[in-house]
Amino acid sequence: xxxxxxxxxxxxxxxxxxxxxxxxxxxxxxxxxxxxxxxxxxxxxxxxxxxxxxxxxxxxxxxxxxxxxxxxxxxxxxxxxxxxxxxxxxxxxxxxxxxxxxxxxxxxxxxxxxxxxxxxxxxxxxxxxxxxxxxxxxxxxxxxxxxxxxxxxxxxxxxxxxxxxxxxxxxxxxxxxxxxxxxxxxxxxxxxxxxxxxxxxxxxxxxxxxxxxxxxxxxxxxxxxxxxxxxxxxxxxxxxxxxxxxxxxxxxx
Numbered sequence: 001x002x003x004x005x006x007x008x009x010x011x012x013x014x015x016x017x018x019x020x021x022x023x024x025x026x027x028x029x030x031x032x033x034x035x036x037x038x039x040x041x042x043x044x045x046x047x048x049x050x051x052x053x054x055x056x057x058x059x060x061x062x063x064x065x066x067x068x069x070x071x072x073x074x075x076x077x078x079x080x081x082x083x084x085x086x087x088x089x090x091x092x093x094x095x096x097x098x099x100x101x102x103x104x105x106x107x108x109x110x111x112x113x114x115x116x117x118x119x120x121x122x123x124x125x126x127x128x129x130x131x132x133x134x135x136x137x138x139x140x141x142x143x144x145x146x147x148x149x150x151x152x153x154x155x156x157x158x159x160x161x162x163x164x165x166x167x168x169x170x171x172x173x174x175x176x177x178x179x180x181x182x183x184x185x186x187x188x189x190x191x192x193x194x195x196x197x198x199x200x201x202x203x204x205x206x207x208x209x210x211x212x213x214x215x216x217x218x219x220x221x222x223x224x225x226x227x228x229x230x231x232x233x234x235x236x237x238x239x240x241x242x243x244x245x246x247x248x249x250x251x252x253x
Contacts, residue, residue, distance in 0.1 A: 002031070002032055002042055003040065003041045003042075004039070005019050005041070008049065011046065012046075012049055012050075012053060014053070019039070019049075023039065027052060027066050027069075028049055030045055031044065051065075051079065052065055054083060055068060058090065068082075144207075144211065147204075147205040147206065152204075166203070170195055171229075171236070172232070173192045174189070174240055175232050175236060177189050178233060178235070184239050184242035184243045184246060185242065189239075189242075189243040190247040192243060193240070193244045193247035194247050196240070197209070197212045197244070200212070209248035209251055212247075212248060213245055213248045215244070216240060216242075216244035216245060219237040219238075219240055219241050220237055220238055220241045
């Protein structure tokens with residue numbers, strides 16, 4: 001059985017021009033030609049073409065492919081062993097590449113382009129990606145979410161450390177006011193709430209007073225937020241919410 005150049009091109013997924021070139025350079029000369037001089041390829045030719053395409057896929061130049069296939073000391077089993085070794089190495093390389101891409105995808109899920117070690121260094125035992133699926137489901141279609149993603153994608157570790165440091169300073173200001181007995185609707189507490197709103201606008205998304213009030217209510221209504229905020233001082237989440245609401249009312253008056 002023999003095959004035309006068009007049939008072989010279709011089998012192998014290459015162009016007729018490629019097969020002509022392989023013939024011209026002596027890499028794959030068809031075993032037969034018909035009376036009209038057209039190329040006809042045998043099953044053995046197809047086997048050789050398969051070997052050529054395998055080595056080409058692995059990046060071997062054509063002259064090296066020819067040297068490998070025309071080596072008089074090589075037998076089919078040697079080719080198989082070589083191909084198995086090359087494939088194994090390629091698979092391992094691709095596995096590592098896939099793992100690197102997956103890590104990059106995870107790191108950018110919230111736009112936070114940090115290694116796990118850097119995340120721990122910046123955020124401690126708090127994982128900023130922990131509730132990402134929920135956040136995306138609730139706010140993924142909002143301008144605030146998109147703005148937050150865009151900004152976060154540009155931040156370095158140093159940026160995140162600065163942002164976290166500023167956040168801690170705002171929290172400590174609230175704690176100091178609570179300990180000093182300042183009411184949540186006092187000017188000092190409302191000023192702290194305004195500072196928190198501006199911190200959000202400066203680092204994450206434009207946070208208006210209505211949005212800030214919604215966040216304050218979530219600090220109290222979602223026990224996960226309450227538990228995390230109250231680590232600094234019991235009752236801090238409620239105090240912050242009340243100060244945020246008072247500050248919003250002050251600016252809307």
